[in-house]
Amino acid sequence: MPETHISAQQFWDYYFRNAFLMLERKNGQYTGQIFVESENGLSKGLLEKRQQKFVVIDMTALHHYDYLHDGRFALMLQRPTDPSEAFTAVVRKTYPYREAAPFGKQRMSELFSEIYLHWHQSSAPITLSGFEQIVMNIIAQYKDSDNQQLAALAWLLGEQRQRSSSKALLAIVSNAAFVPFAQHRIHFTSVDTAFSALWKVNDKRSMGDLITLMRNSSSAGQHKIAPLFERLVSTTELLSLERCDENYFSPEFWERFITPRRNYTDTEWDQYDTDSLFWEIRFLSASRLSATETIFLNKLVNDEVQIVSDIAREGIGVASTH
Amino acid sequence: MDKNAVRIANQRLWDAHPELGGRSLSTDPADASLRTEWNRYYQNAVSATASQPKTKPSPAQTPPPATIITPCPLAPQAITVNNCQENKNHVQEGDIVLRGERGDSESEFISKISKCDYSHAGIVAKNERGELVVVDAYPGRNSAVGANSVDDFFCGHGATHGLAVRPKDCQAAKKAAQWAMAQTKEPDYVFDIWDPWNKDPKRLYCADFVYQSYQNAGVNLVPEKMDFLSDANRENTLSAVKESEKYKNLPLYERALATDRKIAADLKKKAGGTSQYITPCQVASNPNMTKIVAFEKPVPAPATLANTEKF
Numbered sequence: 189m190p191e192t193h194i195s196a197q198q199f200w201d202y203y204f205r206n207a208f209l210m211l212e213r214k215n216g217q218y219t220g221q222i223f224v225e226s227e228n229g230l231s232k233g234l235l236e237k238r239q240q241k242f243v244v245i246d247m248t249a250l251h252h253y254d255y256l257h258d259g260r261f262a263l264m265l266q267r268p269t270d271p272s273e274a275f276t277a278v279v280r281k282t283y284p285y286r287e288a289a290p291f292g293k294q295r296m297s298e299l300f301s302e303i304y305l306h307w308h309q310s311s312a313p314i315t316l317s318g319f320e321q322i323v324m325n326i327i328a329q330y331k332d333s334d335n336q337q338l339a340a341l342a343w344l345l346g347e348q349r350q351r352s353s354s355k356a357l358l359a360i361v362s363n364a365a366f367v368p369f370a371q372h373r374i375h376f377t378s379v380d381t382a383f384s385a386l387w388k389v390n391d392k393r394s395m396g397d398l399i400t401l402m403r404n405s406s407s408a409g410q411h412k413i414a415p416l417f418e419r420l421v422s423t424t425e426l427l428s429l430e431r432c433d434e435n436y437f438s439p440e441f442w443e444r445f446i447t448p449r450r451n452y453t454d455t456e457w458d459q460y461d462t463d464s465l466f467w468e469i470r471f472l473s474a475s476r477l478s479a480t481e482t483i484f485l486n487k488l489v490n491d492e493v494q495i496v497s498d499i500a501r502e503g504i505g506v507a508s509t510h
Numbered sequence: 511m512d513k514n515a516v517r518i519a520n521q522r523l524w525d526a527h528p529e530l531g532g533r534s535l536s537t538d539p540a541d542a543s544l545r546t547e548w549n550r551y552y553q554n555a556v557s558a559t560a561s562q563p564k565t566k567p568s569p570a571q572t573p574p575p576a577t578i579i580t581p582c583p584l585a586p587q588a589i590t591v592n593n594c595q596e597n598k599n600h601v602q603e604g605d606i607v608l609r610g611e612r613g614d615s616e617s618e619f620i621s622k623i624s625k626c627d628y629s630h631a632g633i634v635a636k637n638e639r640g641e642l643v644v645v646d647a648y649p650g651r652n653s654a655v656g657a658n659s660v661d662d663f664f665c666g667h668g669a670t671h672g673l674a675v676r677p678k679d680c681q682a683a684k685k686a687a688q689w690a691m692a693q694t695k696e697p698d699y700v701f702d703i704w705d706p707w708n709k710d711p712k713r714l715y716c717a718d719f720v721y722q723s724y725q726n727a728g729v730n731l732v733p734e735k736m737d738f739l740s741d742a743n744r745e746n747t748l749s750a751v752k753e754s755e756k757y758k759n760l761p762l763y764e765r766a767l768a769t770d771r772k773i774a775a776d777l778k779k780k781a782g783g784t785s786q787y788i789t790p791c792q793v794a795s796n797p798n799m800t801k802i803v804a805f806e807k808p809v810p811a812p813a814t815l816a817n818t819e820k821f
Contacts, residue, residue: 205700205713206782238780288711292689295726335730365734376735376786377725408737411784429783434775436783 191219191244196253199245204260209240209430213423213465217246221430250492259286261495264471267347272314274344275300290339290381299340307337316348323356327363327372335375342378346385349472351454354391357382362401366409383412387419390472392457395420395446402439410437417442423463459484467493474500523548585676585800592808594669598642598660600803601674604683605634606720607644607663608790609672609805615755622750623738626791628673631716632663633723635687645690647701647719654701655693655719664805672805675794677729685727690719703787717788724793732792739774739785748773 194202202208202222210221224239255261263286268274277283278300281293289296307322308314323341326334342360345353360382363372386394395417402413414436418427421442425431435441452460454476461473462484474488474496481503488500523544524530530544591597601607608628611617617629632646637657644663647654664672677683693699696712703715711722724731738747748770751757757765778785 205702209779290711290725291722292726294689295728298728332730332733336725336728375730375733377730406740408740408786411778411786415783429779 191242194243194245196245196249199243199250200253200258200260202243208426209428211426211428211465213425217244218250219244247492251494253494255494261493264468265495269348271316271319271344271348274347275304275314275319278340278344279304287384289343290377291336295336296340296343299337300344303337303341316345316350316352319344320353320356324359327359327374330363330372330374332375335378338374339378339381342381342385346381346388349388349390351389351391351393353389354386354394357386357389358394358397358401361386361412364405364409364412366406366412367401367404368406369404379412383416387416388468390420390461390469392420392449392452392460393454395442396450399439399443399446402442407437410439414442417445419466420469421445422465423460424465426465455481462487467491467496470496471499474503477503479503479505520548583680585678586802588801588804590804590806592806594665594672594805594807595661597664597672597674597803597805601634601642601660602676603634603636603642604680604687605674605676605802606794606799607632607634607660607672607674608794609664609667609669611668612670614668619750619754622753623743623747624736624787624789624791625743625746626789627671628790628794630667631720631790631793633687633690633720634660634674635691637691643691645687645694645719645723647699647714647716649701651701653697654699654714655690655696657691657694669805670807672803673794673801674803674805675799676802677724677796678798678800679729682724682727682729686723686729689726690723693719693723715787717790717793720793721788729798731796732788735786736789736792737786739778744774747777751777 199218202220207222208220209223212219220243221240222243224241263284266284267286268277268283274283279297281297283293283296285293291299303322307325308318312318319341323338323345326338326341330338338360342357345357360374360378363370363374364379365373365376386398398413398416402410405413414429418429418436421427427436429436432441449456449460455478458473458476459481461469462477464470464473470488470491470493474485474491477485479485485500485504488496489504489506491497491500520534586600589600591600597607608631610621610628610630614629620629621627630646630648632644634642635645635657637643642660643657644660645655645657646663648656658666663669677686698712700713701715702713714722721731737743751773757768760768
């Protein structure tokens, strides 16, 4: 089947829409496979036979893309990294939302005000560990009416992108309706938000717990957890449903991948992440690697995504070429 | 000066003296006692802030908890109408409206697998001119969320039947409708019924949009999504596939190869790996909803011998 050359704009549109059925990042290019869309841009129904097409783009075209004027990239740098500032910005409706929160700006502001009034100890500083503890406290005495506050908190933890938050986020997904013997049945809005946040905090050492959870879940849970593994571990090739077929939903498949790396330290996972297929993970890797990890930071210095390369350069003290 | 303490002192003074109408104090001797009072508030605020390591933001106004239901004035008796244009005379802001199209194969297939007789949902809102419109997420628009007339919703798109339900909490209904209307100005909604990563509220479909509208009013309409490949629903879904015209028209060899496992795997791939979604019936079947109008388009009478004899 012939390959269609696509522009950087098209590539990133497909990327952010999760449109790639298959994707490879190697030999100086990306090659992918997507469903052919009908002329009006609609995907066809479940009963239609859907045609696929191969697309290709080389790294040069991606290097020239204007990342700083595309909010999908640029807003990553504008989010407040201090939990107190992030909290204040959400309450004041000034938060630079890059990925949509589970609710609109107004509702998010209301929810964080409620959280502040009901859960936050008045004399305590606003910290990430404080938010993580509030999540655990809400789960301990979970009521359906707490669901929206829990979803809002899960979103904030994801935005902070710290490994420490994985414990609280795992506690949410471990109490989802798809876990037959869970203590609670936490609403799907919180659970979906927690999955998204688990991808953003990227704590690879929590994957063992996720495997156990996958094994203890119904098929609905396996359908939720598999896409998280796909995002956390794919490197040169996207480990997608199309690529892995029914193995995709099997805990054993992902366990076979994780077992040889079960003793990896956080630093070793950061090194692994320099090859991630997902630029968000490479960005985290560049932020997390210490300046002494020059071999790995150097791999990211020429990354096709400018904000990844900039942060890697910053890490090793090299000026940006952009 | 501590800006935060200034803000707090201002607020306290204005709260204590509404007659000031939020004005700043002047150096006029008439304001002397007020300035002393303001200074006291300021010093208190500075001491309170100094005892905390981080600045506390002032909480936004907290809405009433979602669980408190404010009853709407007398919900009318549910009625049935045959004329699609009559629906607009019975709906109000915040009502959830559904419609179905019998005879459309894809709509019927979705209805069967979701066990719901309706294939589309929207929410009634007021536009800038105060007219009632239906806001919905629909494919083929630049931004998926848009508003059209109530008549368009029930009379267009081959609708054969419909339903309008009203939440008992009219404050939440109004808030949900206002949020929905505001979204028609957002340019970046994408229609996507099968969102594999399933986390982005801006990639949505009709029932999801209605659900989100109420979420933003503090109400969770749906406790769990429908899973058309769960153990309980799998058999129903597979039989819906096999009853579809498209399946029946497949060459014999293709049908022979289509095992249940293969059909389910194929559906999952087309849906991006997920088999869960919110159905139109789910957003309308919440116990806090009251049925207002049922619309049923009259079925044309079959040609009788007497009729044919006329021609």
